[in-house]
Amino acid sequence: MARRVERKPVVAVGVTIVFFAWLYLPILAVALFSLNDKKSLSSFSGFSLRWYDDLVHNEALLDSLVASLQVAAAATLGSLVLGTMLALGLERIRGRRGNLIGAVTLLPLVTPEIVTGVAALLLFTGIGLKLSLTTVVLAEITFSIAYVTVIVRGRLAGIALEVEEAARDLGCTPFQAVRLVILPMLLPALLGAGLLVFALVFDDFVLAFFTTGVDPQPLPVRVYSSIRFGVSPAINAIGTLMLLASALLIVAALVLPRLLGRGTSSLDLITGGRR
Amino acid sequence: MAAPTAEATRRTAPRSAQRTRLWALLLALPTAWMMTFFVSSMVIVVLLSFGRTTNDGFPAFALRTDNYEALWNDVYLELFLRSLGYALATVAISLLIAYPVAYVIALHGGRYKNALIAAIVVPFFASYLIRMYAWKALLSDDGLVNSALRNLGLSDGITFLNTSYAVVGGLVYGFVVFMILPIYASLERLDTSLIEAGKDLYHGPVRTFFFVTVPATRAGLYGGILLVFLPALGDFVSAQLLGGAGTFMVGNLVQQQFMEGQNWPLGSALTVGMMTALTVLMVAYLRATSTQAREL
Amino acid sequence: MSSAPTTNPSVTLRGLTKRFGGTTVVDHLDLDIESGEFFSLLGPSGCGKTTTLRMIAGFSDPTEGTILVGGEDVTSTPPHKRDVNTVFQSYALFEHLDVRRNVGFGLRRKGVDRSSIDKRVAEMLELVELGDRAKDKPSRLSGGQRQRVALARALINQPKVLLLDEPLAALDLKLRRAMQAELKSIQREVGITFLFVTHDQDEALSMSDRVAIMCDGVVEQCGTPEDVYERPTSVFAAGFIGTSNLMNGLWSDGCVSVSPTVSIPAPGHQGSADGDPVSVTVRPEKIWLTEHTPGMFRLPGTIVETSYHGATTQYVVSVGPDLTLTVLEQNLPRMRAEDRWSPGDRVEAGWLPEHTVVLR
Known part of the structure; x- marks a missing residue:
């Protein structure tokens, strides 16, 4: 019997290896050809940083990069505040009302992004809000609240209700208990959620596409309009940088909470946690 | 429930009220936000789907069913069915890829488990656009794959782009992670002694897999199917970049109506149609999966 | 002997009642706990002992009745204004603060100046024999040590009464016996009233000055350990102990x-x-x-x-x-x-x- 347990599922291992190759092949190709000194996307003729040099001198693109960073930062801040409030409130208000509010917050997660995007576009135009980076931020916050709420609620479930009572017992008003005890204990989760939302919003194309104004446009929107007209080494360079930035953020989101203490990392939250 | 005495009510009410007030206050702002920016925006979509386009080309509210009537023709129906087909194919292929991958990592990953999962998560959280673009670059007529084929003398070029395969491939590449993670999570929680017991009971790994492992990870499977199907059905980037007019999905049509064609009422009707189809499918799906879960 | 009028009551409960929906969890409870007493509420799970404790602490509002702490009616006083502290079953330590700050938390909320806080925290840590762990985070402590931090964190505020909600339940048998003796000696040393909730009869008998046996929300018998053991007055009391x-x-x-x-x-x-x-x-x-x-x-x-x-x-x-x-x-x-x-x-x-x- 021990023999049967030890046996590796050969087919599954094969599939996994092929999967990882398939997963990384196109990305690595992009990275590789971003360093090509010719315009070709099929033959690598020599190492060069010329496409990166082009990027650095592309004003419009740099504006878009700054715009995306601003949007991501603002949306992260906004959704952290609102999502945490929601998570704390939902923890206490149970029953039908709490369930309803909880369900409404989760709706953006099960709505195709294009629907959310279209709806946001109609709302902003309907109330006469001029499309700009501000409208992008509003839409992204709405979309990201759910992520923050889910992650924070996951962490809250791990903090015994008794901790809050202990704070009250030791002289905290309800508000102080949240500020001095609950929030600090939530910090790892908040950090993880913040990094996750930042990465998601920074990269998000669909919502930004529907809700942005003309100038400056968030980076993904600008990249999209260039991609539509074809493949170019300059986009390889942007793509490589965006991939690196995202990867860094994700790694930070995974590692930082661990470093800050024994909190659950976002990875655990994504995969449903390990107890 | 026995009514508390008047005296007790008077005495305890203020404090309970104060407590509830704080939590209600915490909930008020995010709830108002969601009502303003999400719920009401959905309402506007529904309203505008009954609207019309003015002579100057501006959208206006009205109460007519023109837009829905316009949807009821072969072109749109084919598009709807194609989107559905692509989304289902995406789910099926993702499932075939995700289960073995999740299985290998969860049960045979050893101490590399977390690293492997991170290796999957990192590219998936990186820009969706760039990943689609990467495929476009790789598969284009003068891309790496075709030039390799030519150099090896295997073929003088295959047209990958503008095919259904490319679009579905892009969708799988885009969303397979949403299948892997929930399955991985449920496999991780799986009690391996269950598999041992199954091997004694069912004689053989294959039957054990289908009679024990798969049912035990049903929650992850159901979740993954939903998480892949939803974004796949609404996607337009894959078809836009890897496909062409012949492979367009509902999302492309919606996108065109809003960003190019400027027929917002028609676009709204399309959106509502998509959401209705999705809701019907979701309800049917949830009902089927929950009865199945009850039976066991 | 039960609920005899006392000269110096620390906690007085009169007609204390708690109903959740249609169930009465605590039913017109009358209890007088004397100052400096080690008093145990003993009963099986679901008997209402923890609910009683939570009402005294202020975490749960009584449906009816009054609670007096040190002769003062605190029935509608919020927990942070009650001169009562609690040692929780889960310890409920603040994981983001080190031992020192956990213990000093209550004093800081009261606005005690920093140097006296440091002094009293140091004394308190000596009392619970954790002087060398002051700068550790709670996650680095063992179960028994965490328990003592929880105790120190509550005791340092010198409450009129210390409420202990099955504080030893999570410890293994040997450590529990040791902690019982330690708790008892600490209580004698600080002279603070302890109201101890437990389902463990040995614990209640060996530590308490008086024990109240609870069942279905009412006190079946209240008296010294010897009283309740040797002279049970109800079938339940006789059956529950020994x-x-x-x-x-x-x-x-x-x-x-x-x-x-x-x-x-x-x-x-x-x-x-x-x-x-x-x-x-x-x-x-x-x-x-x-x-x-x-x-x-x-x-x-x-x-x-x-x-x-x-x-x-x-x-x-x-x-x-x-x-x-x-x-x-x-x-x-x-x-x-x-x-x-x-x-x-x-x-x-x-x-x-x-x-x-x-x-x-």
């Missing part, structure tokens, strides 16, 4: 007839009329199988079961049809294995009439 030989019968002429052939004399009992149904109990260790003294009530019987418990041996003696007694005998130094009884041996079970307790 093992007891509970028999039902009818009162007649100074005796309880528990079967057609067995009638147990109970000279001290008053207030029952002939023919009243009563219960009678006698503690297993009060029954002797040998060395009977004159005046003992004796019942002939047969050993049907023996079990060896190390320090003691427990016998089940059949003394009549459907009537058995459990007897606990010390394994004294002079006894050897062959001196113990075996199933089938004929014995005489005897006990002094004053050890017969009649319950109505």
Whole structure:
């Protein structure tokens, strides 16, 4: 019997290896050809940083990069505040009302992004809000609240209700208990959620596409309009940088909470946690 | 429930009220936000789907069913069915890829488990656009794959782009992670002694897999199917970049109506149609999966 | 003895009632706990002891009744304004703060100046023998150490009463015994009233000055450990603490007839009329199988079961049809294995009439 347990599922291992190759092949190709000194996307003729040099001198693109960073930062801040409030409130208000509010917050997660995007576009135009980076931020916050709420609620479930009572017992008003005890204990989760939302919003194309104004446009929107007209080494360079930035953020989101203490990392939250 | 005495009510009410007030206050702002920016925006979509386009080309509210009537023709129906087909194919292929991958990592990953999962998560959280673009670059007529084929003398070029395969491939590449993670999570929680017991009971790994492992990870499977199907059905980037007019999905049509064609009422009707189809499918799906879960 | 008026009450409960929906969890509870007392609320889970504690702490609003702490009505005072502190079952330590800051938390909220906080925290950590762990995060401490941090964090505020909600439940048996002794000595040293909630009868008996046995939201009996053990006043109290030989019968002429052939004399009992149904109990260790003294009530019987418990041996003696007694005998130094009884041996079970307790 021990023999049967030890046996590796050969087919599954094969599939996994092929999967990882398939997963990384196109990305690595992009990275590789971003360093090509010719315009070709099929033959690598020599190492060069010329496409990166082009990027650095592309004003419009740099504006878009700054715009995306601003949007991501603002949306992260906004959704952290609102999502945490929601998570704390939902923890206490149970029953039908709490369930309803909880369900409404989760709706953006099960709505195709294009629907959310279209709806946001109609709302902003309907109330006469001029499309700009501000409208992008509003839409992204709405979309990201759910992520923050889910992650924070996951962490809250791990903090015994008794901790809050202990704070009250030791002289905290309800508000102080949240500020001095609950929030600090939530910090790892908040950090993880913040990094996750930042990465998601920074990269998000669909919502930004529907809700942005003309100038400056968030980076993904600008990249999209260039991609539509074809493949170019300059986009390889942007793509490589965006991939690196995202990867860094994700790694930070995974590692930082661990470093800050024994909190659950976002990875655990994504995969449903390990107890 | 026995009514508390008047005296007790008077005495305890203020404090309970104060407590509830704080939590209600915490909930008020995010709830108002969601009502303003999400719920009401959905309402506007529904309203505008009954609207019309003015002579100057501006959208206006009205109460007519023109837009829905316009949807009821072969072109749109084919598009709807194609989107559905692509989304289902995406789910099926993702499932075939995700289960073995999740299985290998969860049960045979050893101490590399977390690293492997991170290796999957990192590219998936990186820009969706760039990943689609990467495929476009790789598969284009003068891309790496075709030039390799030519150099090896295997073929003088295959047209990958503008095919259904490319679009579905892009969708799988885009969303397979949403299948892997929930399955991985449920496999991780799986009690391996269950598999041992199954091997004694069912004689053989294959039957054990289908009679024990798969049912035990049903929650992850159901979740993954939903998480892949939803974004796949609404996607337009894959078809836009890897496909062409012949492979367009509902999302492309919606996108065109809003960003190019400027027929917002028609676009709204399309959106509502998509959401209705999705809701019907979701309800049917949830009902089927929950009865199945009850039976066991 | 139960809820006698006290001169210096620390906690007074009057008609305290808690209902959740239609269920009454605490039912018109009256209790007086004296200042400096180690008082235990003992009962099975669901008896309302923790709910009572939570109402005193202020985490749960009473449906009816009043709570006085140090003579002051705190029924509608929020928890942070009550002069009461709690040691939680889960300890509820603040994981983001080190031991020092956990312990000093309450004083800081009260606005005590920094140097006195540091001084008192250091003293308190000495008291609970954690002086060298001041800068550790709680996650680095063992269960027993976490428990002591929780204790120090509550005690440092010198509350009028310290509430302890099964604080030892999460510890293993050996550590629990050690902590019991330590808690008791700390309580004597600081002189603060302890209100201790537990379901563990040994814990309650060995630590408390007084014990209240709770069942279904009411206090069944309240008294010193000796009182409640030796002189239970209710069937529940007798059954919940220790093992007891509970028999039902009818009162007649100074005796309880528990079967057609067995009638147990109970000279001290008053207030029952002939023919009243009563219960009678006698503690297993009060029954002797040998060395009977004159005046003992004796019942002939047969050993049907023996079990060896190390320090003691427990016998089940059949003394009549459907009537058995459990007897606990010390394994004294002079006894050897062959001196113990075996199933089938004929014995005489005897006990002094004053050890017969009649319950109505």
